[in-house]
Structure formats: C-alpha cells, structure tokens
Amino acid sequence: MQQLYLTMAISALTVVLLGLTSGPLQKLPVSRPLLALCVGIAAGPTGAGLLRPDEWGAPHAILKEAARLTLAISVMGVALRVPIRDLLELRRPLLILLGPGLLLMWAVSSGLAWLAFGLAPLLAMSLGAALTPTDPVVAASIVTGHVAEAELPQKSRSILSAESGANDGLAYLLVLLPLLMMTEGSEAGLTQVITHVIPVDLLLAVGIGATLGGLTGVALRVGDRRGWVEHSSLLSLSVALALLAVAGAHAVGSDGILASFAAGVAFNTLVDREAELEDENVQEAVTKLFTLPVFVLTGALLPWNAWLDRGWTLLVFALAVLVLRRPLAILLLVPFLKISRRDAVFFGWFGPVGVAAIYYALHAEETLHDPRIWTMASAVVAVSVLLHGVTASPGVMLYGRRAKGARPE
Template structure:
C-alpha cells in the first residue's frame, strides 16, 4: 500500500500549491512524470499490475479526452476566426508529417520507410496539457489563445487516422487481416466518423430535449456525456470502425449540436479531466520512461530535437503564410506544439500490431519524445507566454 499512500499524499500536497506552480517553470505533467520515475527508481512499482493499469488508463483517457476536447471546440469562434487554426490543422499536420518522414529517413538509416512514416505520424499530435500555462495566461491575446486551443483540441483527433494508416503499412505482412491492412485501415477510418457523428449528434439533440423538458440536471448530464463517449467507441468497434476516431468525431458533433449547453464538458475537463491526465503521466513515468530513457540513442535524440525545434516550427510558419499572423506569432505557435499524452497513447495503441523489436523501438522513441517535450515546453511555457504577452500587448 506504500506507493498508493505516497501518491495520495502527493496529490494532497500538490493541490495546495498547484496555482502557484502554474506561473513557474514546473508544470503538472513534469511533476507527475517525475513522481512516476521516482517511484520506479525506488522499487515501488508493481510491474505487472501497473502495466495492465497503464493500458486500461491509456484507453479510457484517450476516449474521454478525444471526445471532450472535440466537444469543447468553440464552433462560433472557429467559424469567424478560423484562418489560423484551420491553416495549422489542414496544412500544418501534413507538413509536419512529411518533414518528419524525411528527417527520420535521414537520421534513422536502418529503419524501414514504413516504420519511419509511423514515427513521423506519432510525433505529429500536440498536447494542450503541456501548453496549459500558455492557453490559460491572460497576458496572451485572446485570439492567439483561442487558436492554440482549437488546434490542440482537434490536432490529435485529426492525426489519429494518419497514425492508423501508417501502422497498417508498417505491420508485418503475415499479420494482415482479410482484405489487407489498407482495406482494414480504410474501413476503420471511414466507419468511425460515420458512427461517431451519428451518435454524437443524436446524443446532443436528446440532451437538448431533456433540458427543455426539465427532465435532467448537471450531474446526470455529465454521466450521460461520458456514457455517450463510450457509446461512440463501442458502437464503432462493433461494426468494424475505429472507436477512437468515433469518439473524436462524436465529440465534435455533440459540441456542434449543444453549443455550450452542457456545462459538464467544460467542468470535467478543468477538474476530473486533469486528474485523469495527471494519472496517465504518472503511469507513463512509472512504467515506460525509465526504460525508454535508458535506451535513448543519439539518432533518436536528434530526431526528437529536430522535430521540436525545426520541423513543427517550419511547418506552422509555412502553414500561416498569407494570413495576418506576424513573424512573432508564427514562431510562437510553432514552438508551442508539445508532444504529450496523444503521442504516448497513440504509440501504445499501435505497437501490438508491430514486430516485437520494432514495437519496442517505436514505443521508446515516442516516450522519449514525450518526457523531453514535457521538460522543454514546460520550462518555457510560463516565461515565454509572459514575454509574448508584453510584445503583443
């Protein structure tokens, strides 16, 4: 019981200083990754049970956050101020992937091109949790914060089909299902959105009718919303689609219908959603980070740093060409594309379909990217946000 007692006590202590820490170079993801690593090094991690817990939490976290992040998107703001986030999503994602593939081909010469493409796709999604100090900082202009919020909310869901397709191409030929991996991936990517949009929109309409009839309240709306995310995931899997894609598209359709009428979506993300995210970072630190860090090689480190410092910034800079984003804004957006839970969870999602040696290499590279990004983006988030606010104020 010792590790659980330590974690509970740590949560109590962290909650008493969390607000003050948010203005420093220490972020919650950094702290909980560090706690997980400390528990591992102290021999306090029950390996078998924790690995099972990590996979379960990874799936639950991914389903819930994909649904709620998409549901929280400001549809009206996106409609009237869409240039920056749409450009970063529609142009920035393909450019990040293409640049990452080329960089991986150059820096990982012994890797098959399909495996390099998978790594490039896994390193595309960004994490709002690691950039929370920027998004929540009132010194940063509202339009800039909204653009980063929309991009980080939709980025992981839009990158997921790309990850699935690359995983299909990277899987060993003998493991291909009937019809081949291409048809399998296409079926998952196509059926998932159909199921998700249908269930999400229906759930949103049902919620509005229940509110109009005064047949529900905030507490029960929250339970129904989480159950709706589960419905999207499970229904898509039942018809051969991808449940994670369905959760994301279902959340987007649900948010488009309810238009802010479900307070739970925002309250959960700011409270219980943070606890879920912290738990995932804790387990990553306890289970995967020590082994991944010990296997970090110079080529892997080079690819991670090039991805963070060059590929994402250049892709975002090019994607915003022709808009009213000034050079400072382009550079700011380009740097704040931290790799976090989505990168780790997507890697965990696909490694079981790969050969054992490549699965370990892909997972370790992804986890190393996460903790390195957590450190670099965490340390720079608050000071750079304040500096940027002064420059644009």
C-alpha cells in the same frame, strides 16, 4: 493486485495534491503533466521502487489503453471548451494546420527518424506518424487556467485547442498507412487504407460520434425543459459520452478518439453554452481528474536502460523533433495562415508531444513487435513534457504582453 491498488493510490494522491496547489502552480514554470511524470519516475523502478511495472502483467498494454481513454476524454473536453462560433471563424487556419500542417510535421518527424537511426523508410514513417499530432493533454496545461485566460487571446487558445483535439484522430490514418504497408505489403496495405481505414475507421467514426453527441445534446435540451437534469451533471455526462463514443467506435472497428471529438463538437453545438459550459470549467476538471494518472504510469515505464544504450543520438533526435517538426511546418505555412511573426513563433513552439504519441507508439510497437519505437517515442514525449512544461507559463505571459502591446489603442 497490491500493485494495482498502490498505482491507483499514487495516481489519486497526485491528482489531489496538484488540485489543492493548482493556484500557486500556475505561477511557476512547471506544468501538471510534468509534475505527474516526475511522480511516476520517483515512485517507479528508478526511484523508490513502489511501482513495479514488471509485476503488472502487460504494462505496455495497460498504458496503451489508459492513453486511449485519456485521449478520448481529453478531446471531448477540447470540443466542449472551444465555442462553435470560433470553429467557424477559424476554419481556414484550422484546415491548413490539419491538412498541409499535419503532413509537413509527419514528413519532418519521419525524416529525422531516418537520418538519426537509419530506420527503414516505412518504419521511420510509422515513428514519425506517432510523433506528429500535437497533444491535447499537454496543450490543455498551456491554454487553460487563470494565466492563460488572462494573457492569451481567445483566438489563439481556440486554434491550439481545436487543432490538438482534431489532429489526434486524423493521425490515426498516418499511423496505420505505414503499419499496413509493412504487415500486409505495400499494395495490399494501400488498398486497405482506401477501402477500409478511410471509410470505416475515420468517416464512420465521425458519423458515430456526431450521432451520439447530437442525440445526447437533444436529450439534454429536452431534459432541461422538463426539469429532469441538474446543472451539476454536465461533467459526468460529458465523460460518459466520451466513453460511449470510444466503445461504440471500437465495437465496429473505428477510431474511438476521432469519434469522441466528433461527439463533443455535436454535443457542444446543441447545448446552451452560456448556461451549461462557461459556468463549469469542464476541461479544467477533466484535466485534473482523468488525464494526470497516465503521466504517472508513463513515468514508471520510461525505458531508461534502452535510452542509455542509444546514447546522445536519442537526445539530439528528441530535441530536433521539437525544434524542427512543428516550427518548420508553421514557418512554411505562414503565408497561407496569414498570421504575425509573434503568432508563428508561439504556435510553432507550443505543439507538445504527449499522450497521443504514447498511444500511437505503443500501438505500432504492438503491431510490429519492435521495442525501438517505444524507446524513441518515449524519449521525445519526456523531453517535450519537460521543455513545454517549464516554458508554458513564461511563454504564455510573454506572448500575452506582446499581443496586448500590439493591439491598437
């Protein structure tokens, strides 16, 4: 019990300190997720030893559920941050990124896992699927804040945000496909994907989320007209809606992350955006309050000894995933996306691996009882948080200057 409260105290203190220094931090080449990860490392077994995961009982199960709730709240924030008109105007690039783009990133990640470690094809596909989605939590540190608002065009921010929010739920299908084929057999697993995963886990999740978000949006509008709702209640309402979507989807065996995103989109469609959302930076508040503790937990649970046993191959694999997985997919899709070389470089690099990979990797490890999945996935997450954390501010400012310079006078 003492470890529980100590972990809560360290996580809360991290949120407070990073919140109090958020202004200066935006000017430095470090991100909040990177700093939170460093806090977990410093306080964990390899550092001061304050956090001792071996005394938590089931540390991976705790981290998995923390990651699930973090993702649900984060994708809700993404859905609220992106204007609905942007989703409609940018539907072509978003559909390409969420369709062929997602499949290409899965293929590259899986191929690298197979080449680097000689994993069985289905196991490599499972690991590759966990590493495929771009992370909304780390991406939020790139597209939010004063620097991003000043330097990044709204179109670029919307594309990165919407993609990172939607592909976390869609990746559920990619993760379950190889897992079911390994545990149930190839034919039975594929049949289960067609008859259960797609209609129940995905489509039903969208229906549940959209219904909950729509009902909440209608209720909010009615409450506003009758003077029942205070303006300051929006943040708590959105967080509660995310948790309700996760719980509702989980109750029927659906994907809670996708349900949360659908609920956010439906809610965003029905509320008065000018009056309710733009005056209150929901995503910024959510990032500071709810998403940083999961990186503290991750820092304390990083498998250093297992990394060392893998040697340099693991580091090369992690770097290869970040350098090839998304940049290669974007490069192949440039003719269809119809974007400039500058945009292709920016979108190609800033597709971080984070909480989504943590959740899916731990889910795969729990299903297969294979610790190698967490060892490899956690290395990619750590390297991504480090590299994307130190390149976010300089990259955003460089992209912003070039984008402004390219605009016609």
